[in-house]
Structure formats: structure tokens, C-alpha cells
Amino acid sequence: MACLGELSEKWWLGEGALERLRTEREAHGSFAEALRIHPGSIDALQSAWSRYGGETLKGGRQTLIPTPAAAEGISELERLQQRNRELEKIVSRGRKDEILEERMVVVLRDALDELAPTYSPAVIPKPRKADQHEMALLWSDAHAGEKVSLEETNGLNEYDWKTMMRRHDEILRGVLAFKENRPYPVKKLHVWGLGDNVGGEIHQELLATNEFPIIETAVQLGLDASAWLERFVPEFESVEFAGVVGNHGRMYHKPQSKERYNNFDWLVYHTMRQRLAAYKSVKWEIPKAQKWPVMVCGRRVLLFHGDGIRSTMVDVPWGGIIRYTNKLSNQYAQAGQPIDHFVCGHWHEANAVKNRRIIVNGSVIGANEWVIDTFGSGERPAQVLLTFHPHWGLTDVSFIDLEPAQRLAA
Numbered sequence: 273m274a275c276l277g278e279l280s281e282k283w284w285l286g287e288g289a290l291e292r293l294r295t296e297r298e299a300h301g302s303f304a305e306a307l308r309i310h311p312g313s314i315d316a317l318q319s320a321w322s323r324y325g326g327e328t329l330k331g332g333r334q335t336l337i338p339t340p341a342a343a344e345g346i347s348e349l350e351r352l353q354q355r356n357r358e359l360e361k362i363v364s365r366g367r368k369d370e371i372l373e374e375r376m377v378v379v380l381r382d383a384l385d386e387l388a389p390t391y392s393p394a395v396i397p398k399p400r401k402a403d404q405h406e407m408a409l410l411w412s413d414a415h416a417g418e419k420v421s422l423e424e425t426n427g428l429n430e431y432d433w434k435t436m437m438r439r440h441d442e443i444l445r446g447v448l449a450f451k452e453n454r455p456y457p458v459k460k461l462h463v464w465g466l467g468d469n470v471g472g473e474i475h476q477e478l479l480a481t482n483e484f485p486i487i488e489t490a491v492q493l494g495l496d497a498s499a500w501l502e503r504f505v506p507e508f509e510s511v512e513f514a515g516v517v518g519n520h521g522r523m524y525h526k527p528q529s530k531e532r533y534n535n536f537d538w539l540v541y542h543t544m545r546q547r548l549a550a551y552k553s554v555k556w557e558i559p560k561a562q563k564w565p566v567m568v569c570g571r572r573v574l575l576f577h578g579d580g581i582r583s584t585m586v587d588v589p590w591g592g593i594i595r596y597t598n599k600l601s602n603q604y605a606q607a608g609q610p611i612d613h614f615v616c617g618h619w620h621e622a623n624a625v626k627n628r629r630i631i632v633n634g635s636v637i638g639a640n641e642w643v644i645d646t647f648g649s650g651e652r653p654a655q656v657l658l659t660f661h662p663h664w665g666l667t668d669v670s671f672i673d674l675e676p677a678q679r680l681a682a
């Protein structure tokens with residue numbers, strides 16, 4: 273009888289092919305076994321089988337395909353020997369890793385025995401309780417006299433004189449709470465007026481809606497702000513006031529750089545100075561200059577309002593502020609007065625940027641109709657409190673929220 277291995281495709285053709293295939297299968301028990309003994313073409317066998325109407329095989333094509341091991345004639349012994357070799361390899365690789373690890377441990381142990389740290393902490397005496405921190409309150413953008421309508425701002429803000437002075441109470445509460453709860457003594461308070469504490473009449477809408485005419489506003493703010501500042505006097509060994517003017521209190525519609533102090537902010541500061549003249553612990557600097565350097569804990573801080581910085585875009589022009597202060601930095605360095613910090617108001621958004629080199633104050637007024645209309649939103653009212661130390665310089669930037677959340681929600 274012809275076996276499959278010897279058969280050519282031609283042999284499958286013609287009469288009796290199906291019968292010959294059956295015989296072949298019976299002779300070897302299965303096609304798989306027939307192929308194992310006589311390796312041949314599985315595809316040829318399968319196509320002949322189906323061409324001559326062989327019944328569907330249980331298990332489909334798999335039934336025709338021998339297992340690879342069987343097809344290659346690999347015995348069980350060979351398979352197990354191969355497996356054994358593989359396992360030996362794995363074991364020897366693991367052993368190598370163990371040896372490597374042990375060698376690394378030895379190297380590290382030897383190294384640690386030989387090396388010593390090159391640093392030892394400096395001898396620091398117990399810090400003196402008398403170390404002098406000084407606080408500096410940024411006071412600006414109260415826009416006294418201006419009214420903001422709760423209805424027109426969709427409930428975002430409401431502002432009038434009474435609200436303004438209530439928010440000044442909040443400043444007092446904040447500063448005194450920070451002073452009381454800091455673990456170091458603070459004997460000196462700087463108060464830096466940064467301008468726009470009067471709303472002014474530079475826009476038609478302000479002229480039409482202000483609570484009082486500007487002259488009345490300035491006098492009243494001088495009196496009320498004196499009473500406010502006076503409350504700090506007994507709390508600190510000394511209070512040092514310095515103030516620059518803003519843009520809102522100017523006399524004319526068009527901004528001017530000459531005689532910039534011709535501004536109601538300047539009048540307010542001088543009124544305060546006269547009212548508190550009897551206090552020897554209160555010192556005053558009310559310059560005619562538009563920018564004013566003050567010294568605190570050996571650091572030079574430049575005060576200015578901030579309206580000189582050009583802006584054509586919505587939002588605070590950070591790029592412009594940084595370029596502007598870089599130029600100021602060069603200018604003052606040339607004059608032998610290098611500046612450590614720049615402090616301004618005007619933008620109504622409290623921030624400390626460039627590694628706290630530039631500090632921008634928030635406002636007392638908060639969002640108003642113009643800001644919402646022009647910028648889409650306005651920041652909540654807030655003022656900034658700085659703390660300096662003779663050794664570390666500006667150590668803390670604190671934010672005093674003038675409308676704590678619960679009050680707004682109420």
C-alpha cells in the first residue's frame with residue numbers, strides 16, 4: 273500500500289482518491305499520525321480531502337496538523353533534556369545576580385567606612401527674642417467717594433463711604449491679629465500710601481455718581497484716615513508713614529508728570545500728618561516726587577502708584593510691570609540707590625512676583641462697574657502686609673481679605 277509521504281498530488285486525483293485517503297487514515301489511525309510517520313504536504317492532503325467530498329473532520333484543520341514536536345520527531349526525552357538545560361541557565365543567572373549584589377554591598381560598606389561628611393551645621397546661638405521684625409502695610413486704591421451698585425454688579429460688590437470705613441476696620445483687625453500671633457516681636461509699623469485713596473472726578477461717570485464732591489471727599493478722608501491710623505499708634509513703638517499719589521486724585525483730566533503731587537491724595541496725607549502731629553512716635557514722608565524710596569531693615573523699597581506702566585491688554589500687564597521695574601532698577605542703581613523691592617498699587621490685584629521682588633497691592637474698593645465692563649471681572653478687596661527682618665529681608669507677604677467669604681455669602 274502506498275503511504276502519504278510517497279504520494280504526489282497527481283496521485284490524489286481521479287477515481288478512488290477519496291477511498292485511498294480513507295485507507296491511508298485507517299492504516300495509521302489518523303491523518304496526523306500518517307503525516308508524523310511520513311511527512312508530507314498538509315495543504316495538499318486537505319484540499320484533496322475536501323475536493324473528493326470527505327466528511328467534515330471533527331476539530332477542523334487542526335485534526336490534519338501534527339504537533340510541531342511530533343512533526344520534527346522530537347522525543348519526550350529530548351524535550352525534557354532541553355527543559356532541564358533552560359532551567360539550569362535560569363538558576364545560574366540568578367546566582368550571578370546574587371554575587372553582583374553582594375560585591376556592591378561590600379564596595380559601599382568600605383566606601384562609607386572611609387568617607388566622612390564635609391559639612392557640619394554652623395554654631396547658631398539661640399535666636400534673640402529682640403530680633404527686630406518690621407511690618408509694612410500697603411494702603412491704596414480706596415477710591416473714596418466712589419459708589420458701586422450691588423444691583424449693577426450682579427451682587428459682586430457694593431461700595432460707599434460706610435463700606436469703605438468698615439473695610440478699614442478689617443485692615444486694622446488683620447494687622448493687629450498678625451502682629452499678636454506672630455512668634456516674634458514687631459515694634460515698628462510702616463504704612464505706605466500708594467495712591468488712589470480718593471476716587472476723584474477724572475471721568476464723567478464718577479463726577480455724576482460720586483457720593484461727595486472731590487474737595488469734600490479729600491477733607492473727610494483726611495479726617496477718617498487719621499482716626500484709622502491713630503488706632504495703630506499705641507500698638508507699635510513707632511509708625512512710619514510714607515505716601516505717593518495715584519492717578520485718580522489729579523486735578524486735570526489729562527494725566528501729567530510735572531507737579532504730579534498736585535493731587536488730592538497729597539492733601540489727604542498732609543491732613544493726616546497735621547491731625548497726628550502730636551504723636552512723637554509717628555514719622556512722615558510725603559514727597560513731591562512721583563516715586564519714593566524708603567528704607568526698611570536695611571532694604572531699599574521703591575514706592576510708586578503704577579499707572580505709568582503702559583497697557584493695551586485686558587488684565588494686569590505683568591510683562592510691562594517687569595520691564596518697567598527692570599528699567600527703574602538700572603536707573604536707581606546708577607544713582608547709587610539699588611532697589612531691593614518695588615511696591616505699587618493701581619492694578620487692584622494683590623500679588624508678589626519675581627521672587628517677591630515686585631509686590632502689587634490689592635484695592636479697598638474691589639470690583640466696580642468699569643472694571644467688570646472693561647476686564648470682564650474684578651478682584652475682591654484686599655490689602656497686603658509685608659514683614660521684614662534685618663537678616664533675611666522680606667520674610668512674609670500676608671494678604672488681608674477685606675470681605676471675608678462668610679460676609680459675602682451672608
Ligand SMILES: [Mn+2]
Pocket residue numbers: 468518519520577579617618619
Ligand atoms: Mn490707579
